[in-house]
Amino acid sequence: MIKRKNFYPTICSTALLFIIMLDASGPSKPQANNAKTNQESFPNISELRRDARGVEQVWTSAGSYFMGTDKEDVAGIEIPQWAARELPAEMPRHEVRISKGFWIDRHETTNREYRAFVEDGGYKTKQYWSQQGWEWLQGQKMESLPVKYVEKEEPDHPRVCVTWFEAEAYAHWRGGRLPYEAEWEYAARGPKSLIYPWGNNFDPSKANVVESEGLTAVGSYPDGASWVGTLDMAGNAMEWVQDWLSADYYGKSPKVDPKGPPEGRRKVEKGGWWGSNPFVARSAYKHFEDPPTYQDHHIGFRVVTPVEEEWEDEDGLEL
Ligand SMILES: [Ca+2]
Secondary structure (H helix, E strand, C coil), X not given: CEEECCCEEHHHHHXXXXXXXXXXXXXXXXXXXXXXXHCCCCCCCCCEEECCCCCEEEEECCEEEEECCCXXXXXXXXXXXXXXXXXXXXXXXXXXXXXXXXXXXXXXXXHHHHHHHXXXXXXXXXXXXXXXXXXXXXXXXXXXCCCCCCCCCCCCCECCCCCHHHHHHHHHHCCCECCCHHHHHHHHHCCCCCCECCECCCCHHHCECCCCCCCCCCCCCXXXXXXXXXXXXXXXXXXXXXXXXXXXXXXXXXXXXXXXXXXXXXXXXXXXXXXXXXCCCCCCCEEEEXXXXXXXXXXXXXXXXXXXXXXXECCCCCC
16 A cells, blocks of 8 residues: 655646746746646556646656666677677666656657747746756757757657757756656566566567667557556657766665766667667667767657655555
8 A cells, every 4th residue: 555645746846936936927837737646645557647738647656676787688689799888887787766656758758749848938948957958058059959850840759859958958848857767767667677668578569679760659559568658668769868877887876766877978868769679679778878968860758757755655566
């Protein structure tokens, strides 16, 4: 049984902050519209809602799993030469506890959803941007952002060609943030620590991966859903997460709610992309080469909305 203590969604506290700080001409404020946040009951695992911006999210309950990789996990999987030297960054496989449940986007952020941020003045509103992100933005040609990456940007395709800074600003506009790597991997693998979102065996019929010609509409592979119902966590667009990259982080990371190294030069990306082979499509895979100013046509993201409260998880999902 799971009980709650105090339930103050981040989105509400964010809205309150905006009300205090800004007048009517300030940035638009996400309005909490989730009925569950006003009820006594704890959301059920994989419960679906629409957040304050109308984007589908699923509830991921607190629990534990094994993050990262050991040699058995990759036995029999061909490892590309270009990625082999980075495999030690996934080691050691280690138990992690996620102490609080969270809402995570059911699918990658789409062009339609990102367009709403742009049209709401997202690129002109400093409050949505971190200091580093805003400084980066001031050095760009505003008329070129966001980068138009194809002639016709399909509304239901993942928004790609955004830097980590732009993804971060969008997440703030939503009232959330980018997932920590540990949260992202937990939403993909679950308490059974599966290698892929659907199980331990690679199955290209369940994801937009190897031999694909490009991005597809989000949610096109429902059989590849994770334990909480998140889609396209293997393939389609690879996804920025919050964490800086450090190859030796897993050997010293906190056992509870790890948030990545405090600083770094490159950001972690998860889940592989539409061209991924069985090694790269694994949920433990972490891409390793891109600074937060980088963008290209296979990197997108999704958003987490955390809940600021103290939860009691009496039976939970511990192994
Ligand atoms: Ca993906």
